[in-house]
Structures are given as structure tokens and as C-alpha cells.
């Protein structure tokens with residue numbers, strides 16, 4: 001993505017980026033369990049980037065929005081469910097940066113009042129198109145029907161090749177903030193763009209993805225398909241954990257909820273049970289026998305709090 005020096009061309013994007021909390025803070029956290037193992041543990045607070053476009057959303061949208069502007073698009077079209085963080089952030093980005101937005105929504109029984117996400121997207125001016133759950137599966141067909149040629153397509157979850165460049169910037173921030181390359185980075189995995197972006201740029205860091213969906217092993221092929229540096233795949237300095245979904249996407253267990261409560265109390269960092277809470281939980285499990293002594297671990301707080 002080195003050729004993507006588009007910032008100079010797009011002053012409005014650059015101005016917008018100035019109001020974001022970037023580089024996002026890298027906060028050390030402490031716990032006697034870390035001390036016992038000689039660990040340095042940090043949380044990359046991407047959740048603090050912006051109230052509406054937070055977490056990995058800015059990372060994944062930035063180069064897509066630049067590309068859209070470069071190609072002369074003023075309209076965006078995307079997909080999402082009634083509670084999609086991606087949809088929410090894209091609607092906000094559209095409002096702030098002057099794109100007209102359309103969201104194709106899973107569920108023809110829904111309307112603009114069905115969730116806070118949809119309400120907010122509607123308030124931002126997003127045109128909402130509700131389609132049946134069955135129709136939603138065939139994105140190509142939906143684009144044939146609903147997309148006009150002046151709309152730039154951002155995929156569901158925002159995970160595509162351009163998203164990787166933004167995640168790469170996050171990794172560069174981490175290395176600059178630490179002053180060295182961390183041993184581990186742990187992040188949640190939903191559609192896979194975040195972990196793909198990390199694998200792409202960080203061959204010397206062991207990347208651990210915590211999948212928040214049940215039975216989603218198919219994602220591995222999609223993730224590796226996104227990674228541009230194929231030699232980093234050969235190195236296999238990454239892994240995806242499939243057993244920390246706590247029942248499935250947006251599901252939780254009493255154990256997870258109790259963990260989150262304790263985590264928030266101990267570290268004064270708010271989290272949620274859909275993405276980052278599952279990742280923090282998994283980290284505490286890995287701590288028992290997987291994380292090597294005397295290493296540096298960075299946990300990516302990908303946001304999701306409204």
C-alpha cells in the first residue's frame with residue numbers, strides 16, 4: 001500500500017484525521033499474574049479513536065474512503081445487520097466526510113427504529129434498504145439490484161485489501177510507542193480484516209486472533225486470502241483460537257460477564273462481550289500456559305462501545 005499517499009490529495013480527510021485521537025493510546029496494565037511471569041502487557045486503546053468511528057473501524061475505513069475520493073465517488077454502499085458496528089461507523093463517516101451512504105440491511109422485517117444502530121444510521125442520512133435474510137446471502141445479486149454505478153462498495157465488516165493498510169498503520173503506531181517489536185498481539189476476529197492486516201505487516205510478532213463466532217473455521221481461508229505478504233503466511237507466526245466464542249456471535253456466558261466485570265474493575269477499561277471482552281478473556285486463559293515468560297503482549301481494544 002506504499003503507493004497510497006493519498007492524504008496529500010485529500011485535505012478534508014487529513015483535517016478529519018486531525019480531530020481523531022491518533023495515535024491511539026498504548027496503555028500498560030498490571031496484574032500480579034503478569035508480574036509472576038515477567039510480562040509487559042499493554043492495551044492499544046483504539047476504542048478511544050472517536051466516539052462513533054472507533055476501534056478498528058477507522059483503521060479499516062480510512063483507505064477505503066481515500067480510494068473512493070480518489071476515484072471521484074461521493075456515494076458509498078455497504079451491508080450490515082441491525083447491530084453492525086461497521087454500518088454505524090460508515091454512516092457516521094459518511095456524515096462527517098460528505099459521502100451519501102446506503103446500507104443494505106439483513107432482515108426485511110426490520111425498519112429504521114428496530115435498533116439504536118439503525119436509528120443512528122438513519123439520522124446520519126444513510127438510506128436503509130431492508131432485504132430478507134435469504135436474499136442477504138447473495139451480495140453480488142444485491143449489488144446488481146440496488147447499487148448504482150456512482151456508489152463505491154465497502155464490503156460487510158469493512159474487511160478488504162484496503163482495510164489492511166489502515167491496520168498496518170496501527171501496528172506501526174504500536175512499534176513506535178513501544179520502541180521495539182512486541183512478542184504477541186492479540187485481537188478479536190469477526191470478519192477477519194484486522195488479523196489479516198496484522199499478519200500482513202508483523203512477521204516477527206506472534207499474532208493471536210480470538211474468533212467471536214461459533215463454527216467459523218471457514219474464516220481462515222478468507223483471512224489468508226486477504227493477506228498480501230504471502231511469505232508471512234508461510235512463516236505461520238499466527239494462530240486463530242476458535243473456542244472462545246461463548247456460545248456464538250453476540251452470545252455470552254455468566255463466566256464471560258463475570259470476567260468482564262472484574263476486568264473493568266481492575267483495569268478501569270470498559271469493554272463489551274461481543275468482541276474485545278472475549279479477547280481479554282482468552283488472553284487470561286492463554287496466560288496460564290501459552291504466553292512465554294518475559295514477553296511483551298499488546299491487546300487490541302477494537303471498540304464496539306457506544
Ligand SMILES: Cc1ncc(COP(=O)(O)O)c(C=O)c1O
Pocket residue numbers: 055056085086157159188189190191192193194195275276302303304305
Ligand atoms: C468492535 C469490533 N471489534 C472487532 C471486530 C472484528 O474485526 P474484524 O471484522 O476485522 O475481524 C469488529 C467487526 O468488524 C468490531 O465491530
